[in-house]
Amino acid sequence: xxxxxxxIHSLNFAYQADAILEGxxxxxxxxEITMLVGASGSGKSTMLRLINxxxxxxxxxxxxxxxxxxxxxxxxxxxxxxxxxxxxxxxTGTVADNIRYGPRLVGNELSDETVSGLLTAVLLSPELAxxxxxxxxxxxxxxxxxxxxxxxEPELILLDEPTTALDPRAAKQVEETISNLCQNRGLTVIWVxxxxxxxxxxxxxxxxxQKGKVMAQGNLTEMFELxxxxxxxxxxxxxxx
Amino acid sequence: xxxxxxxxxxxxxxxxxxxxxxxxxxxxxxYWQSIDIERxxxxxxxxxxxxxxxxxxxxxLIFAQEHPLWIVLMxxxxxxxAARTAVRRGQGIPNAGWITFISIGVGTIVTLSSLLALxxxxxxxxxxxxxxxxxxxxxMTTAALTLNRLKTDFKADRHVVEEALALxxxxxxxxxxxYKRAIHSAMIPTVDAARSVGLVKLPGAMTGLILAxxxxxxxxxxxxxxxxxLISAAAFTGLGCALLGYRQFxxxxxxxxxxxxxxx
Numbered sequence: 001x002x003x004x005x006x007x008i009h010s011l012n013f014a015y016q017a018d019a020i021l022e023g024x025x026x027x028x029x030x031x032e033i034t035m036l037v038g039a040s041g042s043g044k045s046t047m048l049r050l051i052n053x054x055x056x057x058x059x060x061x062x063x064x065x066x067x068x069x070x071x072x073x074x075x076x077x078x079x080x081x082x083x084x085x086x087x088x089x090x091x092t093g094t095v096a097d098n099i100r101y102g103p104r105l106v107g108n109e110l111s112d113e114t115v116s117g118l119l120t121a122v123l124l125s126p127e128l129a130x131x132x133x134x135x136x137x138x139x140x141x142x143x144x145x146x147x148x149x150x151x152x153e154p155e156l157i158l159l160d161e162p163t164t165a166l167d168p169r170a171a172k173q174v175e176e177t178i179s180n181l182c183q184n185r186g187l188t189v190i191w192v193x194x195x196x197x198x199x200x201x202x203x204x205x206x207x208x209x210q211k212g213k214v215m216a217q218g219n220l221t222e223m224f225e226l227x228x229x230x231x232x233x234x235x236x237x238x239x240x241x
Numbered sequence: 242x243x244x245x246x247x248x249x250x251x252x253x254x255x256x257x258x259x260x261x262x263x264x265x266x267x268x269x270x271x272y273w274q275s276i277d278i279e280r281x282x283x284x285x286x287x288x289x290x291x292x293x294x295x296x297x298x299x300x301x302l303i304f305a306q307e308h309p310l311w312i313v314l315m316x317x318x319x320x321x322x323a324a325r326t327a328v329r330r331g332q333g334i335p336n337a338g339w340i341t342f343i344s345i346g347v348g349t350i351v352t353l354s355s356l357l358a359l360x361x362x363x364x365x366x367x368x369x370x371x372x373x374x375x376x377x378x379x380x381m382t383t384a385a386l387t388l389n390r391l392k393t394d395f396k397a398d399r400h401v402v403e404e405a406l407a408l409x410x411x412x413x414x415x416x417x418x419x420y421k422r423a424i425h426s427a428m429i430p431t432v433d434a435a436r437s438v439g440l441v442k443l444p445g446a447m448t449g450l451i452l453a454x455x456x457x458x459x460x461x462x463x464x465x466x467x468x469x470x471l472i473s474a475a476a477f478t479g480l481g482c483a484l485l486g487y488r489q490f491x492x493x494x495x496x497x498x499x500x501x502x503x504x505x
Contacts, residue, residue: 015499052407053494053496054403054406054407054496054497055496055499056492056494056496074494074495074496075409075410075411075495076409078406078407078408078409079408079409082407082408083407085400085403085404085407087400088404089400089401089404091401091404091405101405101408102408102409105408105409105410105411105414106409148408149408152408152409
């Protein structure tokens with residue numbers, strides 16, 4: 001296993017007296033895709049919000065490269081940890097306006113070449129830069145959202161079911177995009193999904209969550225061949241509904 | 242006509258009672274058509290009567306005082322009342338009471354001081370209280386509309402705000418489209434009133450002056466000053482209310498505050 005870049009250590013989180021996450025611990029390694037797998041309501045999306053502090057986590061539970069995230073400036077943290085929502089919202093304007101959004105917040109104006117490079121990195125044509133976002137397809141929107149996050153040069157990317165709203169072809173393109181980014185840029189990725197076939201295609205490491213608790217974790221071989229009981233039931237439940 | 246010797250100022254009150262016949266007609270219509278608003282009309286009519294008679298006496302009292310502090314005190318009380326009314330639109334927003342009080346106060350102080358500095362009006366009770374009242378009333382509406390719009394838009398557009406926050410935007414940057422819209426929408430009634438003045442209806446100040454026997458062209462000048470000062474007051478109140486208000490939707494760690502944004 002490579003060097004852990006993100007450590008989650010005995011994380012408990014409750015909202016309005018309802019326990020959402022209980023004693024969650026796992027590591028995500030540099031340059032790898034860690035997939036958080038589980039049914040709806042298992043706390044996967046909350047996990048992502050806590051990592052980049054859109055929701056405040058308890059102190060001492062989430063460590064990014066050896067630093068407790070609650071001690072970091074939240075704005076700087078969010079530039080280091082990009083979050084792509086399940087249904088991203090693109091700001092009114094062109095694709096290029098959206099990609100330039102993050103750097104502009106801190107006074108950096110990306111050149112046309114950089115914008116083209118980011119579009120290429122997410123397997124989109126650089127010619128799309130001047131297109132108004134209203135004309136994009138679902139798959140294009142998702143990849144523009146990823147390019148927009150990449151523009152901040154993050155070290156870690158959090159993906160919240162990025163392919164759920166996409167057709168299989170567009171979903172494959174997003175998977176390829178992310179796999180390429182991990183291999184070529186050494187990007188660390190936490191990817192929330194409930195799609196077992198997708199897990200088999202892209203995961204380096206799997207963390208299986210059920211009702212806010214980590215029921216099993218390991219690499220593909222460990223998880224699918226050793227067949228942890230709860231994970232096995234979950235996989236079968238989805239494959240043969 | 243009954244002469245009320247004990248209350249010489251109210252000798253014309255019979256006209257008020259006569260006008261109440263019109264409310265009686267409205268009550269009749271409500272009853273006839275089962276609109277079921279008779280009770281509210283009774284209460285509103287009675288409240289208007291009592292409140293206005295009371296304020297009439299208060300004004301008589303203050304106009305008789307020499308000291309300027311009385312004027313300031315009266316405006317302060319009116320400002321508190323305006324803030325308390327406006328705050329109802331901001332229920333659920335932390336510190337909404339202070340926000341409405343400060344923003345209405347700032348809008349009124351800036352506008353009144355400008356009117357005084359430009360020597361448009363003089364600092365006396367007869368001028369300051371009615372003019373201040375008009376500014377406060379208009380600012381009250383602006384503050385209420387601003388808070389209401391902030392509340393609605395933060396709920397409706399919370400995913401847009403979170404998208405911006407997730408990309409590293411500070412709360413000011415993430416909230417800018419929302420507070421700009423809030424100021425804009427809160428200023429629309431004042432700007433529209435100025436746009437249509439004289440075409441659609443003759444506004445209150447001008448009507449009052451003409452009824453009191455002031456020549457129309459003089460009344461028109463006062464009305465123009467009133468319209469312009471209300472635009473200024475709306476801008477300052479809306480700006481103050483929006484800038485103080487949007488911060489209440491965020492935590493110190495630049496997150497949307499769940500208790501405010503996610504409440505039902």
